Amino acid sequence: MIPFSFEYKKAASVKEAISMLDGDAKILGGGHSLIPTLKLRLDSPACLIDISKIESLQHIRDNDNSISIGAGVTHAQIAEDKSLATHCPMMGQAAKEIGDIQVRNRGTLGGSIAHADPAADWPAVLLAANAQVTIQNSNGTRTVDIDQFFKGFFETALEEGEIITTITVPKTMANQNSAYVKFKQPASRFAIVGCAVALAMNGSTIESARIGLTGVADVTYRPDNVEKALIGEDLNEASIDKSVQDVTDGVSVMSDHYASESYRKHLAQVFVKRALKKLM
């Protein structure tokens, strides 16, 4: 499969990349969402701006109260990162479940969330992690809370002329106590249902819960009824079974040839429980 013709520009800095971004240009990171889209001719941008050589986007930094991850960091780098394994284990767990080693060597965190595939793993994980997304444009930078970032089907808070530079994960008790589980489509290994949970505990009692679900609806979401029901409960099998009711309440559940609506609903329920039980 051969994409439509396009121009190609290599950006040496984020600033330069932004200056190259006019209406019909697209950012190229690892290319593992964009290139298949181009090959299938679902999109035909006039120009690709390659940001994969920009050094400042390639690092994971361990700060005092957070870990900041450059948009160009690959899934493989996240899977191997020791500070994330300590402070936010669900990040490494999710990274290891993305695609396969070849895909993980190439695909990037920033590229994945900019694409916002409804079956991608990162949206659920970053939602549970209460992450922040730093975005740069010609006027400077702005920071968007993850709860406001994913807007809809392949739609995010990114505006024209903007580039994601950093994803920041706070170092919290909840993120230290986090897990990701998924039911994957066996060929593509995208999530049919993926669930990330982060629980802040006070002894054996759940103080707060953040749950992210992917693959279920056209955009990642938090089942807030379940998050609320868990507060004040002890973390055990009985309380999980009691609290995890109707995780798709008020949500329009997707249906496709991999999983029907009712099967997906069932899987969502099962995988929220599994993620929570992983933390027992």
Add this chain to the structure above:
Amino acid sequence: MAYKITLTVNGKTITAELEARTILADFLREHLSLTGTHIGCDTSSCGACTVHINGAAVKSCTVLAVQADGTDITTVEGLSQNGNLHPIQEGFNQEHGLQCGFCTPGMMMTAKDLLQRNPNPSEQEIREALEGNFCRCTGYHNIVKSIQYAANKM
């Protein structure tokens, strides 16, 4: 518009002019006649097109040739040295790691990535490392044995 790239392929420096939309797998096969890199699914699922970029296994059907500018690429043709089979190639030969052979180049390049990171993988680790490479003939059993053979030899 033509773009000029310079890269190393199997130790040789190569300069080429190509369209930005040229896919790396097509560049290797059509421009350099390195037809050992196969194109199966063409959608980054099957792994037949696996090559190494700067030592890491990638699916060359999902990389633009212009993105490989300045990199060091190894294809299956770069495995043997001075006419001697690489231990991974020897393993596939000795353990009957192939039937039709279509997936074999990709299998071997992924095995090389694995053995670089983990010189003594368990059977389970080998099977997990191969999750992005599909074989429709062998049931994977002899492929795993081939990689174990190579690990013992390396």
